[in-house]
Amino acid sequence: MDDKTLALMKQAFKQYYFKAGDKIIPPTRMSEREFGYIPFGGSMIRHLSFKTFGDLYALLVREAPHSVYYSAAYYHEPTLPMHDKGWKGGDLIFDIDADNLKLPCKKDHDLWECKNCGLKRIGLRPEKCPNCGEVSISELNWACEKCLEAAKNEALKLIEILMKDFGINKSEIKTYFSGNMGYHITIESAEFEDLDQTARSEIADYVSGRGLIPESIGVFKRATYEDLLKNLPRVGEPGWRGRLAISFKNWKVKGFDNDNDVIKKIATLYGKIRYSKFKKRLEVEALNMGAVIDTMVTTDVHRIFRMPDTLHGETGLLKKMCDNLLDFDPLNEAVVLSDELVEVFIDYSPKFRLKDQIYRTFKKEKVKLPLMAAVYLAGKGLARVI
């Protein structure tokens, strides 16, 4: 990014932080967490610690960073190198990113650029550049309204599993719009904070519906029709058994055209397709019903995670708590920068909305945009100050 554009972004962030002091909720257990930030035009600075919110806030206003992070973990000495920090526990965190959902709209709004010849195109990144054959190609992922809505759906699925299957109280589940492509979910609870990497990995698999096998629902290789009538899950049962029982209603099996005999229907199906085909079908169903999360984020106990109430350097949007996820509109509620007009040159941008304004597609044009929209594009490298 060029100096003029960097200066605009930093100024916009500074202006926001300067006024936002009373809107930022200080992280819990602040002195036990590691903090880090990426300055505009710089690289990550980590292993920081703040004793008071005043110290942290002073950094936000002074540096107006591109991104601010804090550890999900609590440490004895957050500023020491990783091995000497002394891990005490950590929040249970989940990351939902629209890009991982691989929606069909990606090909309409994602962008790639060949690192060798500079060829730029809209669409999915090719294996190699059609112009020069280079394999090193950078991509720009964009989240449209459909992407954000789909990410929200995954968050809703996840929250339901956490509440129903793990008995986590709604008040312990904090849901945030990530500031860019999805949602972050954080659970701060004495019950989960001690969990090690393995336990967290199991939770990640469980909520994703990964690793579910027929035996998990009482279906064994040699199961007879009678065994199945007895063992197959019923609607209303807890956990994955109950969830799959609901899905069985929609499985189409020849000779069964209504929902009345779901158990008989599935037992008959098993008789026809037997173990390995049934297993495959079950796996697909479980993955569909599970939440698509980035399991690495949940598993990594040393991860630093974007801090709530801070701005995302690629969008200028806020990582914002969602009090009512169902009705949450990220492209309205997370937009906090001003509407003062600035002139920018836009290389390319897909159609988008911020607040109530729709912005059309731009291609190699000089335009005056409200600061919030200029930063939204500049942060992704699509626009620059002229």
Ligand SMILES: [Zn+2]
């Ligand atoms: Zn090329």
Ligand SMILES: [Zn+2]
């Ligand atoms: Zn999309």
